[in-house]
Amino acid sequence: MSGDVSGHRALAPATRIGLTLIAGGAVANIYYNQPLLAVLVAEFGERAALLVPTASLVGYGLGILFLVPLGDALPRRDLIVWQLLGLAVALVAAALSPNLTVLAAASLVIGVLACAAQQAVPFAAELAPDASRGRIVGGVMTGLLSGILLARTASGFVGAQYGWRAVFFAAAGLALAMAGVAWRTLPRSAPKQRLRYRALMLSLLHLVRSQPILRNASLSQALLFASFNAFWATLALLVEAPPFDLTAAGAGLFGVIGVAGALIAPYSGRYSDRRGARPVVILGSVLVAAAFAVLALAGQVSLIAIAVGVLLLDIGINGALIANQTRAYALAPGARGRINTVLFTAIFIGGAAGAFLGSRAFLLAGWPGVCAVGGVFALAALAVSWLGGRAKPA
Numbered sequence: 001m002s003g004d005v006s007g008h009r010a011l012a013p014a015t016r017i018g019l020t021l022i023a024g025g026a027v028a029n030i031y032y033n034q035p036l037l038a039v040l041v042a043e044f045g046e047r048a049a050l051l052v053p054t055a056s057l058v059g060y061g062l063g064i065l066f067l068v069p070l071g072d073a074l075p076r077r078d079l080i081v082w083q084l085l086g087l088a089v090a091l092v093a094a095a096l097s098p099n100l101t102v103l104a105a106a107s108l109v110i111g112v113l114a115c116a117a118q119q120a121v122p123f124a125a126e127l128a129p130d131a132s133r134g135r136i137v138g139g140v141m142t143g144l145l146s147g148i149l150l151a152r153t154a155s156g157f158v159g160a161q162y163g164w165r166a167v168f169f170a171a172a173g174l175a176l177a178m179a180g181v182a183w184r185t186l187p188r189s190a191p192k193q194r195l196r197y198r199a200l201m202l203s204l205l206h207l208v209r210s211q212p213i214l215r216n217a218s219l220s221q222a223l224l225f226a227s228f229n230a231f232w233a234t235l236a237l238l239v240e241a242p243p244f245d246l247t248a249a250g251a252g253l254f255g256v257i258g259v260a261g262a263l264i265a266p267y268s269g270r271y272s273d274r275r276g277a278r279p280v281v282i283l284g285s286v287l288v289a290a291a292f293a294v295l296a297l298a299g300q301v302s303l304i305a306i307a308v309g310v311l312l313l314d315i316g317i318n319g320a321l322i323a324n325q326t327r328a329y330a331l332a333p334g335a336r337g338r339i340n341t342v343l344f345t346a347i348f349i350g351g352a353a354g355a356f357l358g359s360r361a362f363l364l365a366g367w368p369g370v371c372a373v374g375g376v377f378a379l380a381a382l383a384v385s386w387l388g389g390r391a392k393p394a
Contacts, residue, residue, distance in 0.1 A: 011127050011136065018185030019120045019140045022080060024147030025178045026117035029087065029110050030056040031148060032171055035156035036164040043164075044100040051104040059111020064344045068118045069204065071337030073195045076123045077186040080116050084179035087113040088172045095168035117144055118344060122336035125329035126189065131273060134326035138269025141322055145262035193334050204338050211331050216388035217324035218343050220281055222350025223381035227288050227374040228317050229351040230358025231295070234370045235306075237362055244303060257310045268319040269326060277327035278385065284320025285382035287312045289375055296371035320381075 033040070033052050040048040071079055090109040097103035121140055128136035158167045195203065207214060235254065239246045272280050291312035298305035328339050354377060361369030 011129070014185040015127065015187060016124070016136065016139060018181050019124045020143030022084070022143075022178050022182055023117045023120040023140050024143035024145075024150075025174055026084065026087070026114050026120070026147070027060075027144050028147040028151035028154075029091065029114040029171055029175070030060050031151035032155040032167055033107065035152050036159045036167060039159060039164045040103075044103065048100055048103070051100060052107050055104045055107035056111040056114075059108040060114055061111075061345070061348050063112040063115030064118050064341055064348070066201075067112065067115055068122075068341045068344075069200050069338045070197075071119050071122060071191075072193070072335055073191050073197075073200050075188060075190065076119060076126070076337075077182060077188055080119050080123070080182045080186065081179050083113045083116040083119065084175050084182060087116065088175035088179070091168045091172035091175060095165045095172065117147070118340055119337070120144075121325070122329065122340045123186070123189075125325070125336050126333070127187070130330070133329060134269030134272035134277070134322065135266055136269070137325055137329065138266040138322045141269075141318075141325070142262050142265045145265060145318060146259070149256070149258055149262060191334075200338070203335070204342060207332070207335060207338055207342055213388070214328050214331055214339060214342060216384060217281075217328045218346035220285070220381045220384040220388065221321055221324045221343065222346040223377050223384060224285065224288055224317050224320055224350075225347045226350040226354030226357070227292070227377040227381070228313060229354035230361070230370055230374040230377065231292075231309075231313060233355040233358045234362045234367075238299070238367055238370075239303070239306070243301065254306065254310050257307060258314045260311055260314055262318065264315050264319050265322050268322040272323045272326040277323035278388065280323035281320045281385040281388075282382065284316040284318075284323065285378055285385055287316030287319070289378040289382060291316065292371045292375040292378060296368060296375070299371070300367050316378075320385075 033056060037049045037053065040052060067079075067083070087110065090106050090113060094103055094106035094110060097106060121137060121144065124136050124140040125133055155167050158170055238244070239254075268280050268284075291309045294305055294312065295309040299309060325340075325343065328343055329336050332339065354373070357373050358370050361373045365372070
């Protein structure tokens with residue numbers, strides 16, 4: 001494909017599939033190290049458990065903030081291809097790491113370049129017709145969420161069979177394959193405006209100031225992810241203690257339930273296209289609040305209650321995310337990369353705050369404290385979404 005494209009021409013099945021695979025395959029790279037931490041600690045020492053996963057996540061946040069906006073000023077297909085090629089090089093460097101310093105540095109670069117996943121999502125929104133934008137974005141987000149879910153499983157299996165270095169070599173091959181997919185399936189698209197990098201970054205502040213719907217979507221989703229991380233940062237502490245006494249592997253199995261959240265994404269997008277995004281965000285907030293009600297009532301005594309809570313939490317969070325993305329991407333067609341940066345930077349900040357406050361609450365008040373923190377965040381998100389009905393596009 002060549003030349004500028006409209007949404008209707010560009011979104012051939014191959015394009016949709018390509019964007020979905022790129023979103024899931026790119027984001028997976030920041031999670032491959034997590035099942036390998038015990039092995040990395042055995043080889044490089046205890047600091048590996050902190051430095052390696054932290055470096056990849058920090059790098060991903062930096063990539064969202066400093067690289068994703070470039071998609072509004074440069075051809076997005078070319079940007080994705082070059083990021084994936086660089087990602088392959090960084091993964092090989094990780095696989096060949098002779099010491100922890102090199103591995104941590106490679107992990108930081110892997111995180112930065114893995115934000116190609118966040119280039120794919122606004123690209124899908126850019127190419128999609130207005131009437132089906134939510135459904136298309138939801139489909140690509142299903143790929144991204146599935147990549148997060150499957151990365152740990154695939155990495156754990158390959159690492160157990162062939163060693164941790166094999167995981168990074170295999171991931172490098174996958175990144176090269178994804179670069180080929182991007183080159184072959186994604187259309188060329190000229191940016192709608194030419195901005196210097198400094199102007200591009202300063203325009204992030206203008207978007208925040210001038211777009212009340214973007215502020216509302218970012219704040220409500222940040223609050224929901226604070227709830228989400230308050231739960232996941234403390235779940236293992238609950239289930240690995242009496243009366244459950246599960247292993248770390250057993251605690252990790254609750255993450256498999258998250259596939260429900262991934263599968264709900266296209267339906268959330270489709271409803272947002274037809275009826276509007278705000279009701280979906282409100283419903284998602286209600287489901288998250290309900291999850292913490294279930295967890296508070298029976299989470300300390302029943303694994304089934306925890307499973308129900310996880311199911312409600314994942315469906316609510318991911319349904320609201322697709323709806324918030326749908327309404328945010330509709331605001332400024334030439335600025336979807338920067339809109340994505342604002343939205344996901346807020347989400348990262350909210351997630352970090354939730355993990356910190358959830359952990360503190362567990363230490364001070366146990367599981368009821370975690371449920372109180374998560375429930376308050378969810379109710380705050382509900383209030384923000386409800387009051388956001390008064391917000392109008394700039």
